[in-house]
Amino acid sequence: MVPWYHSIITKLTVAFIILILVIAGLSVFYTFGATKTALKETTRDELVALASVVATQIDGDVLASLQPGDEDTPGFIKIRDQLYVMQSSNSEILYLYTMRKTDEGFVFVVDGEYGIADDAAGIGELYETPTDEMETGFTAPVAEKEYMTDQWGTVISGYAPVKNADGVVTGIVGVDMSAERVIERQDFIGSIIYLIMLIGIGITAVIIGIISKTMIRDIRALNDSAEKISTGDTNVLVTVVRNDEIGELASSFSRMVSSLKIMMMDEEP
Secondary structure, three states: OOOHHHOHHHHHHHHHHHHHHHHHHHHHHHHHHHHHHHHHHHHHHHHHHHHHHHHHHOOHHHHHHOOOOOOOOHHHHHHHHHHHHHHHHOOOOOEEEEEEEEOOEEEEEEEOOEOOEOOOOOOOOEOOOOOHHHHHOOOOOEEOOOOEEEOOEEEEEEEEEEEOOOOOEEEEEEEEEEHHHHHHHHHHHHHHHHHHHHHHHHHHHHHHHHHHHHHHHHHHHHHHHHHHHHOOOOOOOOOOOOOOHHHHHHHHHHHHHHHHHHHHHHHOO
16 A cells, blocks of 8 residues: 555645645735725725815814814814714724914814814814825825824825815815724735635645545556456456546556456467
8 A cells, every 4th residue: 555645646636735825825915915905095085085075064264263272162163073973973984183284384273082082183283294195185185195104093094175165275174094994904805815715725625635536546446456467367357437548548458458368368278
């Protein structure tokens, strides 16, 4: 009996599994990369849409009138409450706020969590790490191309301009989504892809095992017949019937047995 590690079934199964792993690995690498990119673009589109909708709900004239120290005024509270309600109604939104440009740079106007969270920004608080997309947000809805990290965490953000009654831009709405949320989506999709790959490998291994087992069974049957003939037994019946190379070998083996019988009969006195 051939040791299992020298068996053809073992070699065939291992060879096919390695081939499948290589092909599947390359496919997963490409698919996962493309999926991550597509998911990020979808997230950016969501942020742009959210920021655009929120911007239409903000009174641009009231926003323009707010100055440091106005946090207790009805105008500020109304916008703050609008932002907080919209933020709370969507679990995907981490922060919702408004900003405007000053000579000093980009400053917060209304933070949706002002008076609710300890780290919320007040009117006029300078944002220290502005981006090009934030600047673009004063002219058209836009989303950050990459994650950004500040004192509030790592997020991906979208912006949209807020306009007054005359259509003049008086600020922007900012919508932050946690990078962890996006990464969780990517990891979930990645897990599904890996699971599908593993199931595919498992099914393929079973199929290869079944096919290899039938091959080995027939090869062993031929080997047993050959051993019987080597001991002088010519009453061997080859029962292997296949439509492949092993079947051809079995047919040749049967003809050889018949020829041996004829030769032995001719040699008898």
